[in-house]
Amino acid sequence: MLANVCVDSHMRDLLEAGFEVAVVRDAVAAPKLPDGDGYLAALINYRFMANASGPRTRRSISSWQALARAASAVDREGIMTRSNIATVPAGLFGMVLGLAGLGGAWRAGHVVWALPVFVGELVMLTAGFVWLILTSLYALKWLIARDVALAELAHPVQCCFVGLVGVATMLVAGGLAPYSYGVALALYIGGALFTFGFAIWRTGGLWQGGRDIIQTTPVLYLPSVAGSFVASTVGGALGFADLGTFFFGMGFFTWLAIESALLHRLLTAPTLTSALRPTLGIQLAPPVVGAVALIAVAPQAPILLVHAMIGYGVLQVLILLRLLPWILKEPFAPSYWAFSFGVTALAIAPIRLIALGDDGVILYLAPVLFGFANLFMLILTAGTICRLLQGRLLPPPNVAPTP
Incomplete structure (x- = not known):
């Protein structure tokens, strides 16, 4: 034809x-x-x-084969089998980011507002438990379903979520730091090496060109921007603030570069498919996660920049709320955890500014954003638990469709 x-x-x-x-x-x-x-x-x-x-024949065939494996992984009642659980997608590590972020918000709230300490520690413990399960299942995927793992790694969109493995590991290290510095340091080093190794490999592939503009989505932030900012924040908590400033620079300038390309795609290319619209939640994360990182490694930095980054984050929230009916055309799925890290970081940054002595508008903004983050995470967690009880939390082991 x-x-x-x-x-x-x-x-x-x-x-x-x-x-x-x-x-x-x-x-x-x-x-x-x-x-x-x-x-x-x-x-x-x-x-x-x-x-x-954009897909070519070889990649399309690989995706069809993954779909065939997905069909064999689900029984007649649609209940996930053991082989399907073994193919946990890397995107689920976003749950660890959101939970660790919420735990960090409660820890900061304990310092500033004397909130109950056990709440933050319980959330951090939950984040660590989820990380342990997901890490074990993801490693198992590479052992018993290597072809699925390689297909995910080769996908132009889904591959970026692989970077979350290292990011989540660094956040767990930050949660563990008050209890075991040695273990936290080991996890931090391992997570950082994985994150930056993957980010360099992935970014090098992008620089070679040949990418369809419609494959440009907010997931591009994950390997390098999220990884750099989290390495900065946790590094500061572990006593490496000077090193953290270099990581902050990596994340900050990469964020600005990627954002320009992403906005060009959103403004000029065909609309995102409904399945990919929840990933727009990642758009909120860079300014506010970056603000948390800057406060952690350079608390003496001009407060104007931190205020500006938080303000830009608030603007992103308002835009996303305006887009919510359009985004919600995609039924609830674990992909909505893409919002969680940015929402919780938006709560953390103002509270930490108050701890540093900021006493302006931030005094009124901080409790509002903290309440918003808790409400959002409560709804997100409830929806996730419902899907888990229904046996529909884990997706079939197919590669996400190219946008």
Whole structure:
């Protein structure tokens, strides 16, 4: 079938019928005339209308094979089997980020407002417990389902979540620091090495080009921006504030670079598919997680910059609230944990400023943001527990669709 006639026509028909359509661009062809290139014209139309036009034949076949394995991993009642549990996606480590963030907010609240200390420690313990389970299952995936792990690693969107493994490990180290400095330091070093090793590998791949703009989503922040800011924050807590300033610089300038590319994609490229819209929650994280990092490693830094970063975070929250009906077209899923780290960091930063002596608007903003973070995390946790009890927490071991 001709790419610019037959395939194009079928694509439009399927889109009008409500299907999400991906076109395998090296599996179609079209004539090329002296005054026009039919194949190029078809690709332009695909990028404007199709949900995905980037995957090539080999990657598409890999995704179909993963879907076939997913079908065999679920029994007739739809209950997840042991082989499916072994293929836990790296994106679930976002739960650890949110829980550790909430624990950090309660720890800061204990210092400033004398909140009960056991609440923060209990949340931190929960974060560590979830991290231990997910780390064990993720390691098991590489042992018994290596092809699924490699498919996830090769995916243009889902691969970025792999960076959360190291980020979550560093956050657990920060939670453990008051109790066992040696163990915390070992976890921090291991998490940092994994995070930056993966970030360098992934960023190097991006710099080689050939990426479809519709594959640019907020998950790009995860390997380098989130990793650098968390390495800065936890490093400061472990006594490496000077080193943490270098990590802060890595995260800060990478954030600005990626944000410009991401906003260009959001403004000019086709809309995100419903399954990927919850990842917009990651957009909130860089300014506020960066603010927490700056306070941790350079409390003497000009307060104007910290205020500006928190203010930008508040703006992101308001924009996301305006988009909430559009985002909620995607039913509740663990992907909504993408909001959690940014929401909890937005609560932490103002409280830590109060601890440093800030006594302006932040005195009124801090309790509002702290209450908002707790309400959000309560709803998110309740929804997650419901899915767990229904046996629908873990997704089938397929690779997420290309946007």
